[in-house]
Amino acid sequence: MDLIRDVLDNQLVDRNQHKIGKADGIILELRDNQPPRLAYIEVGMPTLMGRLHPRLQRWIIALEQKWGAKHSEPLRIPWSKVLDVGIDVDVDLEGEATTALTWEKWLRENVISKIPGGG
């Protein structure tokens, strides 16, 4: 499996084929005298921004902490939850139950539902 081509930046879909984000980062676990193990896939704006510039990452964390849902922690999906790596990455999770959708839910409840026709 080619991690950069097939996993990094690919769409993550949950058990119900709902989009929960993109594979913004891949975390390896280094071990002594053993090959590095694939530990997690990371999903979140800070992870993504960190790849562009560390300062962007700090800004986005500060912004996400201060406003709205006040949540900036990226979601870590253990590699054992990965079901299939095709064009999309299928994971054995319930999207709504994870923190990947914290902002989506916050906006839904606090902004969208307040606009007429959005409830």
Add this chain to the structure above:
Amino acid sequence: MKRLRIIIFGFLWLPTLLTACSRPSSADEVKKELQTINSWATTAHMVGEAWRKGNVPTPYAKTTLQKAQKELHKEADTLEKKASGKEQEILLKHLQNLDQLISQISKAVEQKDYNAIAQPLQELATEEQAVSALAKASEQP
């Protein structure tokens, strides 16, 4: 907002501005001016004519005539700023005439006076011809 646009413009195009310093010659400039004057004078004419035939709504005719006048004023201003010469004076005189005629047409439109518009429209046509004759003359070196 205008300032922002200028900043954006400047930021994007500073390098090219520095390299592209070719200025159009003054003969070209005069010709461009004559073209613009002719374009707006003809626009005013066409609007007046279309209004007379009932082809355009009155509010549109009013605002467009105002716009034509404004554009012609702009041309007159740039012309005045430049060193005076005989040609400039002739052109300024024409611009004054055009301005007056368009004012008359505007007034007729405002009062919905379909009879009063015929005369200035005709005179406008004569002025246009004079301007385009000047434009043609400026093409000869």
Add this chain to the structure above:
Amino acid sequence: MNKILMIALGILTSIGGFLDVGAIATAAEAGSEFGYQLIWAILLGTICVIFLVEMSGRLAAASKHTLADAIRERFGISFYIIPLIAEVFVDFLVLAAEIGGVCIALQLVTGISFQWWALPVAFAIWILLWKGTLGLIENGISTLGLITLVFVFATFKLHPSLTQLGAGILPTLPREDVTHYLFIAVSILGALISPYLFYFYSSGAVEDKWDEEYIGVNRMIAGVGMGFGSIVSLGVLIVAALVLHPKGIQVDSYEQAALMLTETFGYWGFILFAASLGIACFGAALEVSLDTAYIVAQTFGWNWGESLHPKEAARFSLVYTVFVFLASLLMLVGIDPLQLTLFSMAITTLTLPPVILPFLVLMNDKSYVGEYRNGWITNSVLIFTIALAFILAIVAIPLEIIGG
């Protein structure tokens, strides 16, 4: 669904989407200033856009991925960020210009200044996006968009000389005003090869659940639909060349362009011009707003879909909501709509290389398009288009300064 009906619907859909404020403005300006001489630019732009739209649709049908998804996944965020930022910025300018086009159309008819219309128009766009479905937007707007055919009818009524028309097919340089001529040529190409079309079209295809069966349909829609839109643009250019050019009227504002149909159709000509401008721009404004929401949502992997209820795609719906109202502010403060249109067309050409270049890779990558990879003809046209995009991007700014 019956295949013929599907094709017919698809073609209808693309007609409304093709013609927008940029196409009308640049064609009117070209015809009024240079007669038929710039017909070649419309034809060239049409060929490029047909091929690119066909590829966007084929990518979506074969890989079930939108263009934005595919670019980020294939090239990673550090490349994708370039076309993304470029596209959002251009969308913003173009959306403001489209809103401006609708406002001007309303000003022409009512006499009330376009600035006053900015917020009502933005609200109308937003409510359609908020409440409507993709089908309603695609089919409704493009059916109404058939009104733009008035320019084609006017062309026939004016009996243009075919030999002179034919002379415009081959590119030639004018004797004077060369830089201005080239600037308009670049603007026409920027107006026709609009990046938002590719992202929007591929997103629409994914939302409509296209699969391999649609490859043929897609080809028809891209070819006939886009070609049809180009005929309307040509109509605008020819009518402007026949009516305004001989009088020496150069289109510097929409008020002047509005006169082009009055001699042929009288009062109705004026109304039809306003209606064509208003409807084409309104349709394009809907597409550009959606396009922005699509690409932002696809960048971050959010749930997206115009046919979803806003609460099912909260972040997606919020993006277009904010975007539409922000863009309308540019009109509210009174920036000249025609100048903004021409400006955004020139900026569009700057963004073309990073948007078009990825096609070359994606459309030849088996893991995305499988057996539906580009053949040598499509690849040749694509490489030509990429070369053209680079040339346009390089010359656009110097030309804007000297000739615009």
Add this chain to the structure above:
Amino acid sequence: MASREVHLELLLGKEVLDSTGQEIGRLEEVQAKQSGEDWVIYEYLVGPAARLERLSAWALGLAILRLFGAHKVRRGYKGYRVPWDQLDLTNPEKLRLNCSLDELKTISEKLEAED
């Protein structure tokens, strides 16, 4: 020693030096395979795309190179296949091989021959 975490996405495109400090290319791709319950890394691809990255069109340039030069870039034509135990990831800012360039060449060719 306790296990350590590394962000793979941040290593992508980073310069790789051999044990003598000579630059050999940039990290392009990482390959993983299943090993029991886990997925582990077994090979890195270090490629020559160094110059293109400046234009930040690194990935795109690479892809176009592959398009025209078929799979040569990937198959070690100018890049190298590095087994997991030859690349030291402990300092993500400084990716270093545990061997010299010459040794790597031999290893890379051997891997190629095995395929």
